[in-house]
Amino acid sequence: MSNSSQDLSSLFPELLTPTTPLGSNQDLSSLFDDVLNPPAPKRRGLIRGVADTGLQVVGSAVSGVQFLTDVGGARNPVSEKLSNISEYVKSLQSAYAKGEDQTIAAIMAQAQDEGVWEQVKAAARAAGVAPVRLALGGIATGVPIIAASLIPGVREAAWGTRLGILGGLGGVQGVGMTKSGIYEAVEQRMLEAGASPEEAAAEAQRQQAYTGPNLGKSTKPLNSACLRLAQARKKQPQRLLGNRAMLGQT
Numbered sequence: 334m335s336n337s338s339q340d341l342s343s344l345f346p347e348l349l350t351p352t353t354p355l356g357s358n359q360d361l362s363s364l365f366d367d368v369l370n371p372p373a374p375k376r377r378g379l380i381r382g383v384a385d386t387g388l389q390v391v392g393s394a395v396s397g398v399q400f401l402t403d404v405g406g407a408r409n410p411v412s413e414k415l416s417n418i419s420e421y422v423k424s425l426q427s428a429y430a431k432g433e434d435q436t437i438a439a440i441m442a443q444a445q446d447e448g449v450w451e452q453v454k455a456a457a458r459a460a461g462v463a464p465v466r467l468a469l470g471g472i473a474t475g476v477p478i479i480a481a482s483l484i485p486g487v488r489e490a491a492w493g494t495r496l497g498i499l500g501g502l503g504g505v506q507g508v509g510m511t512k513s514g515i516y517e518a519v520e521q522r523m524l525e526a527g528a529s530p531e532e533a534a535a536e537a538q539r540q541q542a543y544t545g546p547n548l549g550k551s552t553k554p555l556n557s558a559c560l561r562l563a564q565a566r567k568k569q570p571q572r573l574l575g576n577r578a579m580l581g582q583t
Contacts, residue, residue, distance in 0.1 A: 377429040385430040386466045392422040393470035397477050401502075403509030407516035407541045408534075433463045478502045515541040 377385070399415035408416075437459040444455035460467055481487060481502055487495060516537040523533035539545050 377427050381427050381429075385426045386469055388422055388426050389430075389466045389470040390473040392419045393473035394476040395419040395422065397474040397506065400474070400506045400509035400513060401477055403513045404505055406538070407509075407512045408538070412513075430463070430466070433466075437462050437467075475503075475506075478506065512541045515547050 395415055396419045399412050399419065402409060402412045402415065406412075440455050440459045440462070441452075444452045447455075478499055482495065482499055487498055490498075519540045520533045520537040523536050524530070528536070540547055
């Protein structure tokens with residue numbers, strides 16, 4: 334029996350005779366250091382970076398369409414499906430891109446209770462984390478508006494008409510974006526306060542509704558678009574008269 338124990342100890346000396354007793358110089362958490370403190374994602378390659386940007390563009394384009402449907406109420410059935418598609422596409426991004434998104438979210442979260450100027454500076458810092466990916470994603474959000482400008486009839490229309498159509502779509506999309514943002518912010522705040530998912534969803538729906546307390550915030554983008562359209566149409570006759578004067582026409 335003693336010979337067999339000696340053979341085992343010679344084969345597995347580190348298991349039978351640990352060099353550092355647990356609890357003395359080695360903390361238990363160090364055994365799970367890779368789990369508790371995962372290493373930062375490595376730098377991605379060029380091809381993976383291009384793929385991440387492409388996925389961002391596709392996901393943002395789907396979100397742009399979703400914001401148009403949110404005008405009928407955030408998280409309506411169509412909006413919910415589009416949101417799931419957008420989230421799925423973005424989930425295919427690399428760990429590096431997801432780490433950038435977490436950094437951006439953390440920067441914006443720190444400034445959410447600060448003044449407007451601090452939020453502007455936070456947005457500038459966040460944009461610097463992934464400038465190309467965020468810039469192209471922002472452009473892709475406007476894909477529905479860009480597509481509308483290419484519709485036959487709109488494309489050949491007078492510039493004032495085109496401006497009205499595109500400005501109107503931009504205002505509608507802004508309303509949907511605002512309603513979606515209100516829904517997500519209220520839902521998150523309610524969940525953090527200990528409310529059930531059903532209670533959080535019900536309160537978020539109430540807050541984002543046109544009859545809710547945030548009516549002014551929801552319709553502000555559309556009001557701004559209508560004001561810009563009115564100003565543009567007011568200037569159109571003046572520009573036409575100016576052009577005729579330059580050409581010597583009456």
